[in-house]
Amino acid sequence: MPAARPDLSLSLQFADPRHRAVLPRHKVARFVRAALELPGEITVRIVDAEEGRRLNLDFRQKDYATNVLTFDYSAEPVVSADLVLCAPVVEAEAAANGKDLLAHYAHLLVHGTLHAQGYDHEDDEEAAEYMEEREREIMASLGFADPYAESTESTP
Template sequence: MSLAQLALSLQFARDAAQHRALLARHRVARWLRHALDADAEITVRIVGEPEGRQLNATYRRKDYATNVLTFDYQQQPVVVADLVLCAPVVEREAREQNKTLQEHYAHLLVHGALHAQGWDHETGEEDARAMEARETAILLRLGFADPYGGPGH
């Protein structure tokens, strides 16, 4: 299996820098490349709660910080996107779901990369099932358990 080429910019907001060691560039690139069907230019930004809340309010009209926001600018011939992950939300969710922080970050980065390629789980039950199955297959290939709690989790 040939993996896509990836130009990755990895950024950490000052109030999210504590996750820098966990999210080594080579690790983030590996997770994303496994989720990509085409070459890509992706910026991953790890932010704190204030920036995450502001971006979600501005772009989705939802006044809370969410785990991952995907800004997809182009899908062909190269995927161009920004993925913004809110460190405190990811940390809280990992604890609530009894996952390691690394496991949850891997899942959310794969999830965001799929969104950047046009996958959508909010367009109907069939699309949601297809996207979940794709995420699960990618994460299993990366050595992680089924993020939705299937066998092996």
């Protein structure tokens, strides 16, 4: 029997509804829960390019929309975070890399959830390698191919 996953309180918001059909609540919960190591209170917000750019500028001083932003409010024993995914950026990246849209969203949700738990890939090469390996393990457990491979085409 597989190990029990931590409890998850999930809020799913679509400021940009273009991928609502691709991201049903049960799939988003499955992807986030797979990456959780502690109970979590997570808000996932799908935004358009304008909101994505504004948030990235306000919080990271980078004037462009990025694929995922993680806002971590955690205090153990509960992971508390907002994950903001920019629909047009996610769609463009998936198309440019020949990846299935759902697989790319799954990877970014896993990636953001790991960030909310303190995983990092910015400053330490060893930490980056560890985070990528965790992502590969989680994605495989969800039935997806290696997200760092050239392209993926599996959709569970």
